[in-house]
Amino acid sequence: MVTNNQMHYFSFTFVLCLGLWAFQATSRNLQDDSMHERHEQWMGQYGKVYKNAKEREKRFGIFKENVNYIEVSNSVGNKSYKLGINEFADLTNHEFVASRNKFNAYLDGSSTKTTTFKYHNVSAVPSTVDWRLEGAVTPVKDQGQCGCCWAFSAVASTEGIHKLSTGNLVSLSEQELVDCDTSGEDQGCEGGLMDDAFKFIIQNNGLNTEAEYPYQGVDGTCNTNEEGNHVATISGYEDVPANDELALQKAVANQPISVAIDASGSDFQFYSSGVFTGSCGTELDHGVAVVGYGVSEDEIEYWLVKNSWGIKWGEEGYIRMQRGVDALEGLCGIAMQASYPTA
Template sequence: MASNQCLWLALFIFAVSVSGAISRAITDVPMSVRHEQWMAKYNRVYKDAAEKAHRFEIFKNNVEYIESVNNGGDRKYKLGINQFTDLTNEEFKATHTGFRPSKMTSARKATGSFRYENVTAAPASVDWRTKGAVTPIKDQGECGCCWAFSAVAATEGITKISTGKLVSLSEQELVDCDTDEDEGCNGGLMDDAFQFIINNGGLTTESNYPYKATDGTCNTNKESSHAASISGFEDVPANSESSLLKAVIKQPVSVAIDAGEDDFQHYSSGVFTGECGTDLDHGVTLIGYGKTSDGTKYWLVKNSWGKSWGEKGYIRMERDVDAAEGLCGIAMQASYPTA
């Protein structure tokens, strides 16, 4: 018995030493080499040596911040190097968000009351991906039209629930054609997008009207070829995570969050519990909820920054926090389309 214990102890010490050696090997690589490797991975090309030097300094600062947070060991989430690592936080927010709270005065009014008020049966967890109601992760690129991706994902969800068919719908149609209230790559609101879909009689497919990551002229021929439609939309009672839970039990929900902090930009995995405010600047889609083995409750959120960000494009955000508005304001302005 003693010899077995000694063997296991020796193996454990060996494993720890190997792990430490690997970690040191990674961090011992010169930052300039890591930057070159990162450029190759993400096909990043700079216009001249001056821009490369500028971006290298930003990359270096971000990597040092990421590693300092991860080495702190006191968080339920990890940060990681991703496609945004050579951007300052200000640049990142300017190009990859797009929910515009300043447009609230022109937001459409909900077309119905909160139909899920009396929902009482709450499963321990919900994940609409397992029910086939979520299309693969998409990437908005450097276009502030997160509002369109959020509204489309919620519409794809209710279409699957009501018709049994999952169809990838067109964000570009909203960017090009929904211009009375929303402003394409310059921002918009999900409720306005829902109202456009209602007024237009539907939305066409992604394949028919593919995404270009830039503002364009509305193609009325493609716009008139409807693949899905909604009858209305409803707002979730504000500042109520319990109401938000009731809604996402029944369907994917559009939510607005404050995604402007450094930790959100560099989020890699785990349940995000970081500091963030309620300056809503980003539209995403709530597709479920759950609880980790250590008891941490979370919301399951689909983002539109591609698969190399977060948990293959998704983020788990802490649920049932002390603040009524939820973490990062997730319970402040939620809504969903109706079939």
């Protein structure tokens, strides 16, 4: 038999649970309202427009998950880097990687590797290097949704050696590589290799400028007239000895270097600032350029890496990646397949 006291207890518990449920529901609604408002502001900031309400709601859900991930990550107090809500915040990590990271590492057989390394006997290197300060680095570019990071990486190091050998910094054409370098493994927006890009530049007797052969961000037909205009030439290329950060440092001390990295993680997608020390693998999928190195204020050695995702990503288009890690291949495999053009 239920007593009056028990009835009062059950009633009180029911009212308490109902109130708690209502509070939680209200809290969730307020959070969703706040997140919707943030999504609206973000859409305005980056000029995002969706084709219909269904797509908008789908992208909002992804945006919400990504924002929560970023905020949780940034709440960890001892990390040397921060994440940010950038223009890629409404993309899943799979979508992001699939559209941009297409360095075709699986095509790069050891039989194609060069055996010479002209910086082998370099005995001393500066403690810090920044080729931007020497005028050997063009402004950060944006590859968009074309998976031709390999072309941007190869062009960046070619621009660097052209400046160092001639005294002139010229922005060169990635689109020429996308359109015209298709006889080998390089396949435009579907991926390629920096070494094969160097081979094309050598065989073609050079590259045209960005101004004369501008970037379109899609696979196109080779403009043979513009392809025949050679503004910058290289005489050859060399591979940095694999899995050797000291060898990579010797090379970077002398010129900007093309490297491949594993940039597949969400932390890379949303990197905002600081020295990146995040977890990543060695399944190389993205081509970038190392244009310097140094030591941060909190004494972390880093590589200064120029990316091709626009100036709103990272530190105005750059990322500082931890240098001198225990793994021989370097953080994210940065020392596995580095190469550079010679002039």
